[in-house]
Amino acid sequence: EVQLVESGGGLVKPGGSLRLSCAASEFTFSSYTMNWVRQAPGKGLEWVSSISSTSSHIYYADSMKGRFTISRDNAKKSLYLQLNSLRAEDTAVYYCARGSVTTLTTHFDYWGQGTLVTVSS
């Protein structure tokens, strides 16, 4: 069965940085668009970023552009999210989610269990 396992979350001070990882297994990782979605405590879901299978297309939500960097290593079957200049409002569970094999992802069919990022002094 498809598995996505996030890691790298933790407590960081405002202005700090973190690197999240998502290890994928049981599917052909290199064929799929991958995504990060976050959820602040007690709140709804918010799309963060997407990366195409070959990293040729990368997109960010406006509020994260310039601070977050998505990347992937297909050989290692891993997805990453570098979080810089963190703010209190970035506190959330960050989920790794699988998109599609086509260029048009319309939904997320598998999700990891999430990793919690807490930004606080």
Add this chain to the structure above:
Amino acid sequence: DIVLTQSPATLSLSPGERATLSCRASQSVSSYLAWYQQKPGQAPRLLIYDASNRATGIPARFSGSGSGTDFTLTISSLEPDDFAVYYCQHRGNWPPFTFGQGTKLEIK
């Protein structure tokens, strides 16, 4: 930007009853509308994609419908495991992915 508004915010029903959850878009959208179920402490689970297609392994009591600005998730006969929060999500041009604020389905 397209805004997805889900209603009601909370729906109180009993097992065996029919649940109807609404997702309304601020403007006419494509049929790239998905529904997710999320239980406390768990990741979202895909239920419906492209407005009416059930995801792999999703029971037939879950169905999706709608077009234009109005979409509906229907659970024909609620089971105890169905009480959770439900989100709709649209794939648009920009931003590419928008979520509704969620409907909490609780046991009456």
